[in-house]
Amino acid sequence: MSLIDAIISRKFVVFGRAGMDMFADPVGTKSELAETFRADLGGSSANICAGLVKLGCEAALVTSISDDAVGRFAQNRLERYGVNTRYLRTVGGEYRLSLAVYESCIEDFQNVIYRNGAVDFQVTNDDVDRVDYNAFGALITAGTVFASEPSRGSTFRAFDNARAAGMPVIFDIDYRPYSWPSPEVAAEVLSRAGDASDLIVGNDEEFGFMAGGIEKGLSKARELAASGKMVIYKMGEDGAITLADGAEIRTGIYPVTAVKPNGAGDSFMAGLLAGIADGLSVKDAVLQGSACASIVVSQPGCAPAMPTPAELEAFLAAHAGPTHP
Template identity: 55%
Template sequence: MDILKRDATGFLIMGRAGMDLYADPPGAQIETATAFTAALGGSSANIAAGLCRQGLRAALVTCVSDDAIGQFCRTQLAAYGIEDQFVRSVGGDARNSLAVVETRVQDTQSVIYRNGAADFEMTEEDVCALPYSAFQAMVTTGTVLAAEPSRSAAITAFGKAKAAGVPIVFDIDYRPYTWTSAEEAEQVYSHAATFCDIIVGNDEEFGFMAGAYDRGLSKARALAVDTAKIVVYKMGEKGAITITRDGEVHTGIFKTQALKPTGAGDAFMAGFLGGLASGLPVSGAVERGSAAAAIVVSRVGCAPAMPTADELAQFLSTNALQT
């Protein structure tokens, strides 16, 4: 199944870029740490970094704060080769998102600061003139839908991408703390899903969209019938179920020596999209995404931990999925 737009290159990615601060050294707890390592953060920026690390083109659409932290994000985007011509700096009280996290497996803590987030300042004006048809797909994470004016801008972008014949990839990425209520989020996500060609989420996220955890898989299957061409239902250590109109495939995971649980979802998306871009079948792209996730959780950071194409090839040649 070839779902990407083949007369174009790269991915147009909508969503936040932020700063991650990792308690240093690895294993340290936030409350006792005396040093932190800074890195590019934000789910969309992480996905873009993962694609660029594989040698692919990625452009980010977002807003950053007009201050030193926003400039840090821009500098990091440039360092990864992420195109930032669609990134707008905003002043006033808007601030970039900040995540303070730990590199440890047990009882990992992550403290997210999202009050007055700059990326929520993205407007319809930011998306109206984007060159959608120049990209193989538009990718977005669910956080762009959590507040206005970003929500309306994202929905407008979905419509323009569809009109340009560009497939839309949606990472559910549900973060309850950014929404006023679960009911509002469920309604907005369900509407957004009607535009999307590929939908990726974990079992809890699909359960949320269905209104109950035990109905999550049924929701994923319904989306594959009514809306999307590909739905990937991730189940953590139990692997993933990939649902298309040709049927379902259950894949396992790669065993790895994890340092932390964070970053797996962003890495999966980058590896999965990289697989599709290289012409792999859907099952092969899912396997590549799973390999990227396994690599990233075994390293410090998220964006800095993203594997190159050579590293993915080496990992896949020496490791097998565990069922």
């Protein structure tokens, strides 16, 4: 199945972490001064799932959760958002769900991550082998899954399973230095994942990291695209370059007043894929992803800020843009 046809199926199996987000309330409050925090679903792959479902797609998350109240909180929130939790596995012992504590205040923004003994790294070969790959159009993964074993090996095994089922692989580089044993290991493993993928999404720093220097990032993206992949090279306020079929498409962004940076990439991915599934051109789908990213950074929380079609339509009607790249 081609990449575009797979996305049009609107059925995605997503690998990576679910977590709990706690964010200071009200907007503008620094975490260290907060008296109240709100809690909701977090974690890059879980956010992508929530974003896809809100935009009318189907998404199943493959991950491990902790056998405690926090793990059950994440599962309950996933189900509340309509995400298929069939492939979640509960792990006992001292493994814990990822926790992010952050603020809705962009100046000197602080995001405190708790990932000691992260349970999402405990996904095994058995976990990925019990997925019915024929029930989905495409596999999505965020790069954090590759930071440790056994999830690193099991996710590469999932890539092989997807290939055997004729499914394309969609890869969000999502480099988080705190999860990796060393930059050298990260660069080697993430490059291997990129080589095995059909659609690669990342920012200029992530491609630069894979290439050995930020100044080499665009060359790395072009190299991957030349091998037949679709590559989206994001540049923050400078928009994005989409490389596919020998062409380079430059797109801008929708300026907003941000209250946090979290969740932008996750929402971009959901908006991009939902746009392609809806029949938009690749350029317009990238712009839809950019609009979704702007929506999420302008609101507190990540999963709860992912837009519905009606919210996306209202945003586009009310906001100027996109900027010209």
